[in-house]
Amino acid sequence: MKKILLIISILFFNLLGFSQTDQEIYEQAFQKINCMLTKTCSVSFSDAVFTVENAYFSNRLNQELFEKQILVLAELSKQFIASQDLIYDYPDRNKVVKYAALFNVLTDTTRIQVDSSRYIEMQPYTYDFTDIWGHKDWSNMFVSKLLDTKKGNCHSLPFLYKIVADEIGAEAHIAIAPNHFYIKHQNKANGWYNTELTSGIFPNDAWLMASGYIHLDAIVNKLYMEALNDQQMIALCMIDLAKGYARKLSILSHNESILKCCDAALTVYPRYINALLLKAETKKKMFDALMVKYNAQNPVDIMNITEAKNIFTEMTNLYAQIHELGYRKMPEEMYLNWLTSLKEERNKYENKKITNFRTKTK
Template identity: 55%
Template sequence: MQKRIFLFTLLISISLWSQDQEKVYNDTLEQLNCMLKDSCQLSFKKAVMSVENAYYNNVLDTVGFNFEIKRLTSFTKSMVKHIKLKYQGKDSLKVKKYAALFSVVTDTIPIVDKNGVMYEYIPYVYDFEDIWGLKNWDSMFVSKLLETGKGNCHSMPYLYKILAEEIGTDAHLSIAPNHIYIKHRNEIDGWYNTELTSGIFPNDAWLMASGYIHLDAITNKMYMEALSDKQSIAMCIIDLAQGYNKVFPDNDGEFVMKACQVALQYYPHYINGRILQAETKKKVFEKEVKKDFDVFTKEVYEDDFLRLQFLEIQHEYVSIHESGYRRMPEEMYMDWLNSLKEERKKYENKKITNPDKSN
């Protein structure tokens, strides 16, 4: 009898915990939507932190998160004061900030404290374990990067953009197949790429060398665009929806579809959002088929409602393919990243690297 009471109490506790987290997710989506509608102050740091906090069901160490960001912000500002550039454009202060940000995220920096003791600031490094968060979704998180010093092409650009916001400058996220990097612009050199996972400034030829950037994908603004702040928040909303799927794998698709609709309103060609929307419709469709017919048969296609659903899903997948999307396998992705190190001279943007600056 006592065992049954314990199990019953445990089930109620789990149910209440689940309901609480559902509320956290809905509140977070509303907060991000509020930023996009200009009803709330737009803050990339708050957006990222709230998405990660939702995944942890409101127990993320936000004090520790903010403390680390404040510490890195202070360090970056001190770097700005000491960096010397050969760059002579009118926007040289902005370029100094870019250089400081890059150093803080990617460089080993010697530091002398007030007592004259020298030590080294150790930069963040690429984590080759679970690079797309397939085993543990929080492998994608900035909080994990801050705690362990290891990150990936999701968390490192996110941290960079957060710090840029904190020191009062811009940093544009940009998308390549299964990859995020940074785009900057200065008045002399124009737009250029900043690659944090390898710590160099690659030219566009490297991005095209992957073989997975179709010309249609560029024409349709799927890849290589400098994203606006609102588009970056839309990316956070898709992150939120993907995290929701991890926490509630058997969900009915309602929350995820709502999140996709909000995100795609502000960033309609975001490929991760389009794919998530199509996959969610497919999952809902398959549940309907299983409930009513068990398996997909001719009778399914004779059902007007299900037939229309099926045709709509087919149309979405065809549209995604025609827009230029091609999924890059993980092995090829790693080879592509490694090509930056192996063929650095070939792909480095020489206008931005050493000849143009001296620290």
């Protein structure tokens, strides 16, 4: 029913020729993604990602092109499966061959046969070290940007991988590390293993721990390194929606909308660190605004105001919870050094068992 009402409201605006405001666009995007979170409509990671990015571009993103680009990658993966023979002799071979195909299509040069004598080459997707957190341009985090430029980051690369994996029927799980997303797969030969798209290798868990910012409490509390389920991965998109909302409509009156996104994500993923951080930071902005409003020099100066006291209590409780869960802030420079270490110390951190899943031409 919610999905039907959402479609009717969109058609109503379009038929009457009304132009929607960004706030209305974001509200509709929230309803669509929340529908997936609550399982009142079908869950599609691809649709959730497109909805987030389209809202940021004020519904001007070309969905047909987006979907065609995904289908091309899916078709390339299928061609790779048909032309290669995976060296892997376990019962789940049909599943693992999809992992191998998709990994090769995204991280290596792919040759496409045009006719009996001609080939074209598809270049791999690579890491873009420019504005990797989207500080200057939030769209640098987007899958649509990655598809257009073939350059992405630890956000867009694993998100694209997950989207194409769904398209070819391959099970893939996004996992979280400090400031980072990556892919986790499972097979009968080795159990769970990591797939890192930023460098195109299969790192062991020791590399993740080597960052120095994964506290033991964070492991115990499952803050990081867990294979997320479908709803949890949609929750990632809900927080991306909130962050885009904050970037595009950075007005204090919209903080409640950002908090609504955080609460929706936390309903299905209570320990999603990015949701907890965004909620705490939003509460802090609200409290800081009250400090300015009442010309207060110290927090204690407005503790007699109920609104200020409630917001301050919620904020401090959130920061305390975040710390107790084991979160430690990782400096951006340290993150780049850690990411680079995977290539420079490949022999130290590469999972050799996974790299032995070689392929040979049929």
